[in-house]
Amino acid sequence: MSLHSAFRFLWTYLRPLSGFLLLLVTLLTGATVLRLLFPQLLRSLVDRTMEGAPLPELVLPAGLFLAAALLIQVLRITATMLSERIAWKATNALRLDLARHVLGLDLAFHKEHTPGELIERIDGDVTVLAGFFSQFVAQVGASLLLIGGVLVVLFTEGPLPGLVGLGSFALGIAAMLAVSSLSVKAWAGIRASSAEMMSFVEEHIAGREEVKALGADRYVLRRLMALSARHWRLRWRARALETTAAGVTYVTWVLGQFAMLLLAWSLYRNGSLSLGTAMMLFFYADLLGEPISTIRNQMDEMQRARAALGRLVKLKAVSPAITDGAGGALRDGPLSVTLERVSFQYEEGRLVLNDVSFHLEPGRTLGILGRTGSGKSSLIRLLCRFYDPQEGTVRIGGSDIRQLPLDELRSRIGLISQEVGLFGGTLRDNLALFNPAITDEQIWAAVHRLGLTGWFGRFEDGLDSRIGPAGGGLSAGEAQLLALVRLSLRDPGLVILDEFTARIDPVTEALLQRAVDRLLAGRTAIIIAHRLTTVERADDILVLDQGSILEWGPRRILARDTRSHYNRLRSAGSEEVLA
Template identity: 45%
Template sequence: MATAEVAFPSRQRLIGVLARGREPQLAGLGVLLIASSALPLAGPQLLRAFIDHAAQGRSVSFLAGIAAAFLGVSLAHQALSVVVGYVSTHLAWVATNALREEVARHALDLDLSFHDGHSPGELIERTDGDVTALSTFMSSFVVQVAGSALTLLGVLVVVLLEDWRIGLGMFGFVLIAALTLGKFRDFAVPRATVRREASARLFGEIEERLTGADDLRANGGGAYAVRKFQQALAFFIRASIRASMATRTMWVITAAVFAVGGVLSLAAGTLLFQAGAISLGTVYLLFRYTSLVRDPLEQISEQQQIAQEAIAGFARVQQLLDERPTVRDNGTKTLPAGPLSVTLDQVSFAYHSGTNVLHSINLDLQPGKVLGLVGRTGSGKTTLTRLLLRLLDPTEGAVRVGDLDLRNVQLESLRQRVALVTQDVQLFGANVRDNLTLFGAHRADDDRLVELLDDLGLGQWFRALPDGLDTMLGPDGAGVSAGEAQLVAFARVFLRDPGLVVLDEATSRLDPLSEERIERAIDNLLDGRTAIVIAHRLGTLHRADEIVVLDHGRIVEHGPRQALVDTRASRFAGLLATASGQQDSEGVLR
């Protein structure tokens, strides 16, 4: 019961996304389905009239008129089927594209812990592959089954009017067939779900191996990668075989039911004809209507695999939408202009393991000051920056920026006023303009972009581009050096004009020439702004006003940079001495 209550909102949300704003089109599709389902009922009636009138010796011209009417009905049915197919496919793709957007947006809003446990390849398969299964379901299964159900209902009514005995018999057959299909309806769904999961796992495996292709080849890990791929592929093949066998089993069961029903229907019609209760044309009519009953049920059977894939995809999309981020955008306040203060008040944080990685952190950074944050790997530096960007919320205490608790601040305002630059810059397979403005997220005209590139020392690089701001960059910034990519990241920050900047190892992987340009850019970036600089290369902290040393999630030292440098017994001075290889730490920083 609890599970159903949790899943229900997502099911409503899915249906709402699929149907939103498309009610008139869906109503029109319903009318077309009714017309398309009714036309097959007219054909057997015309053929009965043709047979009976031919047996009575009517003229050729009269029979030709009936044949022409039958041909017209058949052509109209085919034309209407094409229209229904087009409209249903169009609606299905429009609706599921909206769902793709909804699912992708929801996935992007989920916590980092969720993304740490799910590879990009898996999420791509869940966002696109599972939704595609729903699209196929809507455009094929729903239309065919809905149309078949309407035709089936029409056949039962007409046959009941023709002969109540055969009508009741046909109704009984349909009831037995429906119960059989209902009993085995979910027989193959678990196997189809496993197949969808195996597909997602395979895509995730491919994505991960392709991402690490250079390291794998350089370190002789190719055989391992191939073996892991083969294991994922083998699991997918086994899951596909089991799902296919389940579908085949369903087909055999339903085919047996149809065969028995067809024999009984033909026998009943023959007996009534021999008794003189019905005409020869009516025998054909009943036989044809029996075929019309059989056809919808066979279509339902043949569409089982699509239904199974769709149900599995529906469940997985619903499961993804059921995931809830712990960081909610419930704030109503906006951060003030200018440099921002930073206050950490008894801040602790623990991941899902329950073990604190930050312990009762207290920190007060005044506006316009630069704080250097140092500590060994695993000391909590990255977690602290994620709290400042509200990618995480503290499990205890409060994080305040600009004297506002971040939980009360709109995320849009936070993302605009707090900026992060890391050593791993993400460039996209798009033009330079879109890479600078992040596809229009940061508004600026072309003149401003060119001016900014000149100010950052990228003027020569920019003027060598063949198409200027319209020059396309390769995927992941192919063709752009690490230094140039880092300066592009700084340009993005300048366009936002934040009040707080967090630099996380921004110069750690650069050559001396690139680092010199980055250092000049950092000086400009930090002018008039509050900054937190994380650095393993301690010599880059010469611009810091204060230093915080973290160790196992605790602040073990905090003070003015120069005072800590001058205090030989301080932890910071010890770290400098170690890092400089016994060189004079003061000489390094002064």
């Protein structure tokens, strides 16, 4: 991306902090001006001492000299603290923006990008920007001011000191430009390798149970070692290049100082300069070194920041394919569900749902059966609008769901899958999903409604009981019971239970069934199940086979019809037919 567009992007986040930025520039300018005056004070002190001035006359220049040294440090420390503040304020705003943006992207995007990779973007790349955000303009500006000031003073002292200063500066810049480009490419490679490593770690920590159970630890460790070895090599190379660049700049700086020292010494020897002026010239030559290395560091930072910024701008440019519709709210109460000739595929040429049509009246329960891979979960994803079908229309409560605002649609659908999402925090946080508007009374009312009061007694601290990260410490059945309470609090018009009763002991299942009965009363529901018993409460049955409807109708009629597929499944009494 061009430097101009990079600055335009950054300015969005820096603009609200322009007051702080102005203060930073003022502090750094103040410090720079004082640093330019500092050698002049030194000259006056040395010359007066050499002239044999009495001690009281030396007190003032010595005091000024010390005060200037102290003030420079105070200004620099304040400027550093302020620039950190600017950096974190600006980048936190960017972090928040990116996190919001990424959370709003489609499921299709999240399938392609692991959480580890996204964390690296939202945190790693943004942290790289943090340094750059605060430092670049202020530091480079102050350095240029210092260099300009030093050269002006040197030329004022005579053409020779001016030319030596200019020569040493030009040499320093030329050396910097020659070597610093080497480390730039290396840094781009490092961030890419870091994202790859993060995503590998995240994926394998998430799947740790399988990794352990299947004895894949050694493979995972070997692969991680290979990734970190590559990362280390890249880092080592980049650091080596960076250190070389710093070394070259340092050598040119020393050469410049040496040239000035020789000049000052010879001019002092032939009586053209006082000792104070000779020392002053040397101090000015010394001052030239630091801004050159500051600019070099900032140039490196800029290259790193540019690479990070390029990736962030690209991420921000990804727009969700699923967007809000302009329609209004859904009606209260149970919602009908209609699919009209819906066909859907994730990838070109592989239909997952093929010309599916059905209608579910408000308040009825539909049981969906089908072998694994027949398209049941995909159908649910269409209802929640995680994807849009390529053909046909999905209606909920009579409205084409593409016309509905996404928040409205998703707030009226309650979905529970086998993997309930629980978070480290209190029971209250998990049930109210961190919504402070939901009161304890409302939570307890939902618990009573679902007949779970007795079961809740196991949580000794009531709603303050703590749940481990990712629901640690709870069984799958317990997590599902909590999910039911959570869902009941949102009062959805359509409840979807995806493979709900798998992996649960009989006692918990009985509790769960009763809670589900109570939750579904007065609501429309869709239950996906591999097991026939799970759909016994359903009013209608839909059997899917390879993305097409094999059978659909009222459960009682299908159960009586000896030719129906559902009947055959029941008489076979087999779970395997479905599994």
